[in-house]
Amino acid sequence: MTCAELLIHLLRDRYGVDTLFGIPGVHTIELYRGLENSGVRHVTPRHEQGAGFMADGYARATGKPGVCLIITGPGMTNILTAMGQALADSVPMLVISSVNRRDTLARGQGRLHELESQQGLVSGVSRFSHTLLSPDALPEVLARAYAIFQGQRPGPIHIEIPIDLFDAPAPPPLKWDAPEIYPPAPDPTGIAKAAQWLQEAQRPLILLGGGCVKAPDVARELVTRLDAPAATTINAKGLLGDAHPLDLGANTGLPAVRELAREADVILAIGTELGETDYDVVFDDGFALSGRLIRIDLDAQQLVRNQQLSLGLISDASQALTALLEHFPTSLERNGIARAIKTREGLALTQDPTLSPFVPLCDTLRKALPDAIWVGDSTAPVYAANHLLALPAPRHFFNASTGYGTLGYGLPAALGAQIGQPSLPVIALVGDGGVMFTLSELATAVESRLPVIILLWHNQGYEEIRRYMDNHGVERLGVDIKAPDFVKVADGFGCQATRAGTPIALAQALRSRPTEGPYLVEIDSDAWLAWCSDNTPTSEELT
Structure with missing residues (x-):
């Protein structure tokens, strides 16, 4: 078999990989030869950053490494932010990319997607980055990656394969069984x-x-x-x-x-x-x-x-x-x-004025979706849920407000979680500012028919940064940004959408959610906060 074919067989048959996140490119088409009949699911995000966030969400929801196939050059620079988030939060992620031919590496010839050192660029956001120089070494390099996932502090690992190796003959391993690796026990x-x-x-x-x-x-x-x-x-x-x-x-x-x-x-x-x-x-x-x-x-x-x-x-x-x-x-x-x-x-969390408006939000979602996985971006409902929310099991709540603190995480990571845990409802908590970083992944949700509930908190810009500017006496600049009509945008993608300005309206919207495909619920923050300042919904109204 070829090196590219061996890679897919090793991932599937030795390491149990069932899903790959990637965007095909001219440098990676050999990785796709025969993939359609392999039994491995391929999900096509609309941006490589989305691919990394999906792999991250998949890994956190399942405990298994998320695996990405990424194109040389711009594909790798696009996924670096997602790798930084995964590194900060110790999330197992395997990023496999192409790189230019071995005889052209580091020669500055202006070739397609060329970087002086792709490996050097990626090494700062990965546990290690390795350039494969021989097909014979592929089983060992993959084994190194999975040894770290199982026995050390996990994080992203990058393996780049020169494009002249993809169709090179590669001997299959003597056995396909994965080695059993046990993590260290305490003294x-x-x-x-x-x-x-x-x-x-x-x-x-x-x-x-x-x-x-x-x-x-x-x-x-x-x-x-x-x-x-x-x-x-x-x-x-x-x-x-x-x-x-x-x-x-x-x-x-x-x-x-x-x-x-x-x-x-x-x-x-x-x-x-x-x-x-x-x-x-x-x-x-x-x-x-x-x-x-x-x-x-x-x-x-x-x-x-x-x-x-x-x-x-x-x-x-x-x-x-x-x-x-x-x-x-x-x-x-x-x-x-x-x-x-x-x-x-x-x-006294429920009496805290900065948290109390989000108590009915958490209560409404818990009552409607008691088994849900909550995936969040950096946005006000997430900051509140970090303190307020109690859940029955781990791997049901994660977001980008920790560690690297990137924006744009919530939507694609929720899609990855839904792919990894298809029997559980998944909630994406996003804001109108952060969601614009990866809004194109709505297309992936629709195409893959993922029933993710996207709760979009709309406060007309970057509210957290506005507050910091105000507290530090800095004139507001660049934070009052214009947003699109999210309901119309969702409709354009083929995603059902509605608006809700109160906990009661949110409960009604959740009751009428579609059974297939994503569902976006936009919440006007001003309307919500005004209603919650004067009202307390009853348990019956939220169920």
């Missing part, structure tokens, strides 16, 4: 010491990050047995379920949780980078820990970033949670639930 001595500190603690606190999403049952049980209040990051939302008495939600940036953190004598942080966009969303460096900090992470360097470490273990979060749980056969009693209740009362 028993370190686990025993961590357990001793947690046993002796009077005011423990647990911080759970996205690295824990593979083990929600164990995480929930450990929190219960330690009788310790627990906060999750945004990417770990739902890890403890939607009604755990010790759960503080993703609220470590708010004063009440910060006070609890300062008072904690032992802090256990698992699978979290303790980064700014989870713990310091007000950007004042106010999240401080004075107690002994135990950190568990796959990345040794991450153990010593952002907070002063007392005890660090390099380990897969799932194995560490399990190992710790064995040291606590029975539950401790340390007034943890009372501490959590006091902290939640101090948060």
Whole structure:
């Protein structure tokens, strides 16, 4: 078989890839030879950035790497933003691209799609970038990629294949089975010491990050047995379920949780980078820990970033949670639930004037779509849902307000999540500013008949930046932008759309949503905020 054919066979037969996101180009057509009969689904976005965001959403919703086929040069520069978001949030993504012929690389001959060093450009937003120089090396390079996905801190990986190798003969591997790779387990001595500190603690606190999403049952049980209040990051939302008495939600940036953190004598942080966009969303460096900090992470360097470490273990979060749980056969009693209740009362989220208008929004969507996956851009409803929303399981809430913080993520990432989890409803929370970055992906949603519900918060521009300008005494410029008539635009794409200005109208719109294909609901922010300031919808009106 050819190198291109071997690539598709390896992805499908060795690594179980069922979906590819890509836009064919003259440099990649050989990758498409026979793909139509391979059983692998190909989804064509309308922009390579959309391809990367779709792969990201697919990976977060399924736990499996999202895979992209990308053209040389402009295709790679287009997908870099999506790779940056995935790198910041440790999302497994495999980007396979073409590159110019081996004998022309780095020669500056002005060839089609030529870059001086495509690999050098991509290396800053990937775990590694590799140029394939021989078809014989393809199985090994793919094995390296999947070894990182399974055994290290994941992220995007880039493999570029020179166009003169696509139709080169390639020997098939001796066997098609994928190697079994197990992530590192924690050192028993370190686990025993961590357990001793947690046993002796009077005011423990647990911080759970996205690295824990593979083990929600164990995480929930450990929190219960330690009788310790627990906060999750945004990417770990739902890890403890939607009604755990010790759960503080993703609220470590708010004063009440910060006070609890300062008072904690032992802090256990698992699978979290303790980064700014989870713990310091007000950007004042106010999240401080004075107690002994135990950190568990796959990345040794991450153990010593952002907070002063007392005890660090390099380990897969799932194995560490399990190992710790064995040291606590029975539950401790340390007034943890009372501490959590006091902290939640101090948060008073539903009374916060910046959050309260979004309480009926979250309630309406939860009642109409209780099992939904929520995928968000950087927009006001997402910022509020980060604090307000409680969900029954992980992998049901993620957005671009964390990490790299890109705009345009919500719509294509929701499409990827819907492709990965076709039996679940998917909600895309987007704003009128951010959605314009990737609005063309409505065509992909219609073409693929993806029943994503697109909730578009329309506040006439970049409201978050307007607020920052106002707070810093900067005259507004470039933030009051003109938007199209989104309902008409959606109709032009063949997407059903409507408008809703109140929670009751939103509930009615959701009840009448189509059974096939995307559905856009535009919410006028001024109308919504005015209604919510004077009214409180009843539960019956929202169901």
